[in-house]
Amino acid sequence: MATKTAGADPAGVVTEHLTLEDRVALLRYMLLMRGIEERAMNLYRQGKVPGSFYDGFGQEAVSVGSTFAMSAQDRLCILHRDLGGHLVRGVTPARILAQYMGRADGITNGRDGNVHFGDHRLGCVGMVSMLPDMMLVATGMAMAFKLRHEKRCAITWFGDGSTSRGDFHEAMNWAGVQRLPVIFVLENNQYAYSTPTTSQFAVDPVERAATYGFPGETVDGNDVEAMFEATRRARERALAGDGPTLLEAVTMRMHGHAAHDDMKYVPKEQVEEWRKKDPIDRQETRLREAGVDTLAIREEIAAAIEEGTREALANPMPDPATATDRLFHDGDEILLGDGNAPWSGFAGGAR
Amino acid sequence: MATMTYLQAISDAMREEMRADERVLVMGEDIGVFGGAFKVTDGFIDEFGPDRVMDTPLAESGIIGTAIGAAVVGMRPIAEMQFADFISCGFDQLVNVAGKMYYRQGLPVNITVRLPSGGGFSGGPFHSQNPEAWFMHSPGLKVVAPSTATDAKGLLISAVRDHNPVIYLEHKHLYRRVKEEVEPGTYATPFTARIAREGTDLTVIAYGAMVHTALEATEDIDGASVEVVDLRSLVPLDEEAILASVRKTSKVLILDEANQTCAAGAQVAAVIADKAFEDLDGPVRRVATPDVPIPFSPPLEQALLPSVDRVKEAARELLEY
Numbered sequence: 001m002a003t004k005t006a007g008a009d010p011a012g013v014v015t016e017h018l019t020l021e022d023r024v025a026l027l028r029y030m031l032l033m034r035g036i037e038e039r040a041m042n043l044y045r046q047g048k049v050p051g052s053f054y055d056g057f058g059q060e061a062v063s064v065g066s067t068f069a070m071s072a073q074d075r076l077c078i079l080h081r082d083l084g085g086h087l088v089r090g091v092t093p094a095r096i097l098a099q100y101m102g103r104a105d106g107i108t109n110g111r112d113g114n115v116h117f118g119d120h121r122l123g124c125v126g127m128v129s130m131l132p133d134m135m136l137v138a139t140g141m142a143m144a145f146k147l148r149h150e151k152r153c154a155i156t157w158f159g160d161g162s163t164s165r166g167d168f169h170e171a172m173n174w175a176g177v178q179r180l181p182v183i184f185v186l187e188n189n190q191y192a193y194s195t196p197t198t199s200q201f202a203v204d205p206v207e208r209a210a211t212y213g214f215p216g217e218t219v220d221g222n223d224v225e226a227m228f229e230a231t232r233r234a235r236e237r238a239l240a241g242d243g244p245t246l247l248e249a250v251t252m253r254m255h256g257h258a259a260h261d262d263m264k265y266v267p268k269e270q271v272e273e274w275r276k277k278d279p280i281d282r283q284e285t286r287l288r289e290a291g292v293d294t295l296a297i298r299e300e301i302a303a304a305i306e307e308g309t310r311e312a313l314a315n316p317m318p319d320p321a322t323a324t325d326r327l328f329h330d331g332d333e334i335l336l337g338d339g340n341a342p343w344s345g346f347a348g349g350a351r
Numbered sequence: 352m353a354t355m356t357y358l359q360a361i362s363d364a365m366r367e368e369m370r371a372d373e374r375v376l377v378m379g380e381d382i383g384v385f386g387g388a389f390k391v392t393d394g395f396i397d398e399f400g401p402d403r404v405m406d407t408p409l410a411e412s413g414i415i416g417t418a419i420g421a422a423v424v425g426m427r428p429i430a431e432m433q434f435a436d437f438i439s440c441g442f443d444q445l446v447n448v449a450g451k452m453y454y455r456q457g458l459p460v461n462i463t464v465r466l467p468s469g470g471g472f473s474g475g476p477f478h479s480q481n482p483e484a485w486f487m488h489s490p491g492l493k494v495v496a497p498s499t500a501t502d503a504k505g506l507l508i509s510a511v512r513d514h515n516p517v518i519y520l521e522h523k524h525l526y527r528r529v530k531e532e533v534e535p536g537t538y539a540t541p542f543t544a545r546i547a548r549e550g551t552d553l554t555v556i557a558y559g560a561m562v563h564t565a566l567e568a569t570e571d572i573d574g575a576s577v578e579v580v581d582l583r584s585l586v587p588l589d590e591e592a593i594l595a596s597v598r599k600t601s602k603v604l605i606l607d608e609a610n611q612t613c614a615a616g617a618q619v620a621a622v623i624a625d626k627a628f629e630d631l632d633g634p635v636r637r638v639a640t641p642d643v644p645i646p647f648s649p650p651l652e653q654a655l656l657p658s659v660d661r662v663k664e665a666a667r668e669l670l671e672y
Binding site for chain 2: 075108117130142167173174326328329330
């Protein structure tokens with residue numbers, strides 16, 4: 001049942017479902033993700049980001065493209081190399097940078113670090129380090145949607161390394177048995193920390209989808225429009241009651257596992273090969289050919305990151321006296337809220 | 352008022368909450384058509400249908416993980432582990448996802464996880480455990496353990512209504528042995544201790560099935576007046592109730608059916624040592640199960656579980672101290 005989507009012609013039209021404005025927005029979110037992460041790496045080197053720092057350099061198309069296909073009422077469990085997902089939903093650069101620096105107004109108010117966050121008001125649940133735990137959480141959301149006959153969908157991302165753990169099986173099986181409206185995005189970036197995929201599985205995990213009773217599709221994870229289109233179709237299937245989809249986004253982790261990792265275990269030629277497929281370069285080339293002034297967009301994004309950095313640096317560290325607060329909730333019910341859904345297909349309240 | 356067993360009271364709590372609140376659903380292994388391994392959900396599927404009485408795959412991590420997902424989008428799942436022991440397979444979802452969610456990102460996880468726990472019936476090493484201390488040591492989880500039918504119902508209703516993850520330990524030994532008149536409809540029991548019997552000479556602190564062991568063992572020790580405190584809730588722990596009783600009697604015996612090291616009773620003993628040292632008139636004593644797995648063969652199992660005789664002997668020694 002697994003299908004392969006050929007890499008699109010870099011300048012060609014991938015899908016008729018994106019307006020030029022949408023395609024520009026996709027570039028914008030990818031630039032914003034890369035810019036924020038580059039800034040955060042600088043702040044890390046300056047000692048302003050405690051712990052370590054993890055980024056998604058080279059993988060921007062995966063989260064940006066797939067999140068762009070999700071409606072405001074859909075719900076997301078986002079992984080650590082998928083900052084773009086948070087940006088599409090509407091989290092601001094200042095709050096993200098404050099989060100990295102452990103500041104009071106970071107998304108977790110200093111309780112968790114790096115991309116371990118989710119703004120629940122925007123429909124996102126923050127990941128935990130035990131991967132892929134969130135596959136089950138997304139499956140449970142989809143279970144509730146189906147139970148209540150709601151036309152909504154859940155989506156979650158996880159890496160190639162995650163396919164080795166039991167929760168991958170439990171979630172895939174559960175979602176298949178109950179035909180749930182959930183999209184699983186397997187982000188195959190070739191390495192689980194230092195372990196190559198050849199040491200992780202004998203069969204490409206996208207092939208496993210069929211054994212759970214639903215389709216698996218391989219997507220060019222460095223093509224933001226292809227990611228959008230594959231996710232859009234998976235969402236259509238989910239809303240039609242046809243159950244889950246596994247999307248394998250084939251990409252490459254271009255940096256080490258985290259800031260401390262020099263990635264000496266990756267052959268240089270492999271990195272160089274993938275550099276030619278950089279998702280931002282590809283989208284920028286397309287748009288330039290379509291007559292878009294991408295330099296102006298870059299300047300605009302750089303200014304937004306400057307502004308966000310200033311704001312984040314001005315934010316205080318959390319008050320140590322609050323370290324034991326917020327363990328249990330008592331009061332009004334708090335649930336996941338609706339996030340931004342900038343795709344033109346949702347304009348006018350369309351779902 | 353109707354007479355109900357502990358088990359019937361648990362069923363009644365879920366049935367009443369499900370009737371009153373369509374967000375409540377029950378999920379677990381063999382709980383639908385079969386009605387559950389212990390028949391706690393017998394007949395539920397006929398009244399509420401298979402969507403709200405969900406037979407799940409045999410996947411404990413899946414049960415807890417999907418319950419979390421359903422909860423954060425507005426459901427109030429009650430997840431059943433077939434036996435408390437199997438929670439080890441769902442430990443990660445409970446401890447790392449559910450327990451830390453609200454602290455990390457301000458998103459509460461309203462799930463109740465029912466754990467049929469405890470030994471005494473040759474269940475062996477995988478069907479007899481009392482794993483409550485694992486969760487007391489995991490921030491963000493509430494842990495309750497009723498000993499009576501009335502509390503079994505009221506604590507479960509409170510657990511379902513609580514915005515936070517609640518581990519609900521139901522002792523298998525009590526299922527059909529304990530019964531009393533139980534209020535109809537719904538009522539919520541607070542997560543606080545109760546005095547199971549008033550007394551002035553000695554305090555015995557227990558929870559779950561050990562409350563009954565405590566009551567029986569101290570019913571008549573040469574006319575001594577023995578107070579029995581039923582903790583009911585382990586997180587939060589009702590320190591005020593514990594300390595008030597210690598101040599009154601000055602002597603304390605603490606019972607655990609769980610393995611001794613770092614059990615709930617160890618925490619109770621630590622609280623007393625820290626906050627009631629001046630009120631004590633004897634050592635804080637504990638009776639618990641030795642630190643070995645629960646064996647299958649009856650003489651081996653009975654040699655380990657705290658018996659009425661062992662408790663009586665410890666109580667007598669303390670009274671004479």
